Amino acid sequence: MIVTVAATQFACSTDSSKNVETAERLVRDAAAQGANIVLLQELFGGQYFPQTESYEYFGLAAEAEGHPVLAHMAALAKELGVVLPVSFFERAGTVHFNSLMMIDADGSMLGIYRKTHIPDDPGYYEKFYFTPGDTGFRVWNTKFGKIGIGICWDQWFPETARILALSGAELILYPTAIGTCAVPESQLDSDPADHVHWQNVMLGHAAANMVPVVASNRIGTERCESAGTAIRFWGASFISDQTGRKVCEAGHSEQEILTHSFDLDELRDFRIEGCCFRDRRPELYGRLLTLDGKNRFGG
C-alpha cells in the first residue's frame, strides 16, 4: 500500500476559530495534493499558553467527549477521506493532559494518546498544566497504515520511537510547538542552531527504527505580555525516510504543506531485511527501566 503523508505548519493567532479555520484549509489543500494522512501541529487551536503559568488557561481545556473541535475535524476527515490526528488540551475531571485524538479516514475517533514526557523550561512551563500522560505509547491501525504518535517533547526520547516501532508503527508522527524563547526579543532572530539538534534526534529515530518520521511545527512569534517574553517558533517541519534522510523540509517562517509518498510494504521488507529487530536482546536492556542506570522501576 502506497500512502501519502502531509506535514503542515502555520502561525497561530489568539482567535481560536480562526486557527481552526486555517487548519481546515491546510487539511483541504493537503488532501487536494493527494495526502492520505495530514499532520497538524501541536495545540493548533490557540497560541502557546504554557509560555507562562496562569490558572486562567486551565479554562482552555475541554473533555474529549463532545469536544467541538474534535467533532469538526472528524467530519472533515470523513468528508476528505483522510487520517487526521488532532492535538488538543484535554480536561479529564480535575486533571489535564496534552492529548491527541486519532481520527480515521471514515471520521471515527480511534482513541486518545496523552503526551508522556512533559517539559519544563523557561518559556515552556508545561508541567504546570499537563499531568504526564497515562495512556502509554499508542499505535493505531488506520485505513492508511499503522500510525504511532509522539507529541513534541516525546520526540527527544528514543524510548518513544522504539516502543512505537516495536508495537508495529509503520509511520511515526510528531505534532510539535518548539522555538526560541527569549528576553530580550532581539535574541529571537539568532540562528536557531537548536533546530538542527531537534531534527537530528528525530532523523535518528527514523534511521534506527527504519520507519519514516513526520514532524509538524508551528511558525510565528508569540508574545506573552504578562511574562515579558516571546517565543519564535522554528517551523522547519519535515519528513524523513526510513534511513534518516530528510525528503522534504519547510522553511522557518512560511505557512507550508509538505507531502511525500511511502510504500508501506516495501518499508516492511526493508525492516525485515535490515535484521536489527531480529537481533535485539531485551534480557540485557533492564537498565532502560532506570533513571540513572542503577535504581530500577518495576517496569
Next chain:
Amino acid sequence: MIVTVAATQFACSTDSSKNVETAERLVRDAAAQGANIVLLQELFGGQYFPQTESYEYFGLAAEAEGHPVLAHMAALAKELGVVLPVSFFERAGTVHFNSLMMIDADGSMLGIYRKTHIPDDPGYYEKFYFTPGDTGFRVWNTKFGKIGIGICWDQWFPETARILALSGAELILYPTAIGTCAVPESQLDSDPADHVHWQNVMLGHAAANMVPVVASNRIGTERCESAGTAIRFWGASFISDQTGRKVCEAGHSEQEILTHSFDLDELRDFRIEGCCFRDRRPELYGRLLTLDGKNRFGG
C-alpha cells in the same frame, strides 16, 4: 576537562603482524597529534574472516589473559599515555566472543566488553563465530573520561547508546567493520547509500543522548576465495558532537586519522540543561524489554 579523541581507519592485510604494526603507527601518529583516546577499528588484527563460515578460523581466537596483542597495546598505551580500546577475537573456554579490552592511559586493562548484538547477513556470518556477549553494556572510568563502547552491529541499536548514556558515558565509541558485500564484484563500486543510513543511526544516538560518538571503520576490499565473495569496506569513520553534527569524517578509501576535542564539563552541563534525562518515564518503558511489543522478558 578537555579531551581529544581520535578515530582511525586502515586496510587490513592477511598478515597479522603487519596489521598490528599499522595500528601501532596510527596510534603513535594520533598521540603525536594530541589525542588522549585513540579508537582502532573492529578486529583490526586480520582480514574480516566472518565473510564465510569455516571452522579453521576459530583458531584465530585467543584468551584475553596472556593475549600477545593486548599486552603489546597495553605497553603502547602506557608509553604514549593514551586510552586505547582494543578489539579482539576472544576465546573463553569453548565459546568465542567479539570482544574489546579497555586499556587505560597507564596501560592497565580495565576490563572486557563482549559484543551484545551479533549480525548474520550474507557475507557477515558472525553468528557462526561469536556467542552473543554476556557482559552487558559497560562504561569505564578512564583517565580521560567515562567511556562507553559498542562494537559494530551494536551501533544500530538505540538501546546500546541509551544504556551507555544512562550509565554515565561521556563519550561513546564504536569500532566497526562494515561495507558492501557483493557478487559480482562490480557491484562493490556502487554508491554506498547504506553508509549514510549507518551514519544517521549513530548521529541520532549522539543527538538523543547528547553524547559525542566516534566510529572507526576499516577500508579496503577483502576477497574470500572459498565463498567467491568480496567486501568493500566503507571507511567513512567519523566523529559526531553531542547534537548529532558530524565534526569530521574520513573518506572511503584512504588511511586516515581524525581528531576532535571535547570539553567534558561543558557536555555534562549541556545534558543537564537539555532536561531530557530529567523527564524520562521508565514506568512506561516496559515494552522495550519485549521483542514484538507483547511478549515480555523478565528484564
